[in-house]
Amino acid sequence: MTKLGIEAKHLEPTRTVFHGIVSGLSCSPIGRIRLDVLFGTSDHFRHEPIWFEVVDLSSAYHALLGRPALAKFMAIPHYAYLKMKIPGPKGLITIVGDYRKSLECAQAGAKLAESLVIAEERRQLDRIVALASEQPAVPASAKE
Template identity: 85%
Template sequence: MPSPGGYALVLNPTIVAWRTYKFSRVLINGGNNINILYRDTMTKLGLKAEDLEPTRTIFHGIVPGLSCSPIGWVRLDVLFGDSSHFQREPIWFEVVDLSSVYHALLGRPALAKFMAVPHYAYLKMKMPGPKGLITITGDYRKSLECARDGAKLAESLVIAEEQRQLDRIVALAGEASKEAKKVKLNPEDPSCSKYVVICARLDGK
């Protein structure tokens, strides 16, 4: 594997709700103190907003420079391993209405629940299971794919926000132009070609 330690640990656990899915893009991030489920993933699991419990959590870092309030939180069973040997634990997720290349993010609370140890150099995670040690292996090519898709998504979100800002400025300028009028700097001089633009709502004084 080229550049050990340079890739995110992306694994494929099974998440159980009304439906059961094996998700291929779940980010393991020991730097996060919450577990995150994205709204698209919630929908795939057959969950609705009314299935969520209220939460007061506010966090930063998912959207650079902005805080984020989840739409609710929910407890779901997460499974690592295969049918012959697996570990299953109930995990609380904060559900966020954000776009992401990942299906979910498992932070320190999930790692502690599973007693799991991630190894970012080898893109592996180990945890105790009912029959002994369980080792889950990531793939650096999938990590690269997620990184590329994440960069494209971030660029598209920035462009969309810049376009919204531009549309807002154009709209404000249009409104301002309707309320403005041109006044000659020297009304007594017919040859004067200099004007100043003022608000049409100003008092005559």
């Protein structure tokens, strides 16, 4: 948000909740914002306004385009080739991905997910230990 010059006051409320970003955890966005997204070159491009849910979450990605955004652009993604094609005013626009960057993002995302799961497991364990320490000790004669 900071790099784009967006402040919290520019965000609109949202009731969206993301599930499955990290196994077993959910995330609520801090708001949403509509931004113009542009694909192509200066002489051959397409742009559309797209709604983005803004989350305060560490991630290997800066933005994710979901099915609504891809449908709005009438995009055809090919994940194996890291390419996406969209119709433009002068014919097809091809967006090409970077295999190295894709691998780096996947590895960083896996490390982040693992650290978040470990942190959540630690919180749960701390909660169980705290509950156990609050329980009064049972005298040995009461156990028999």
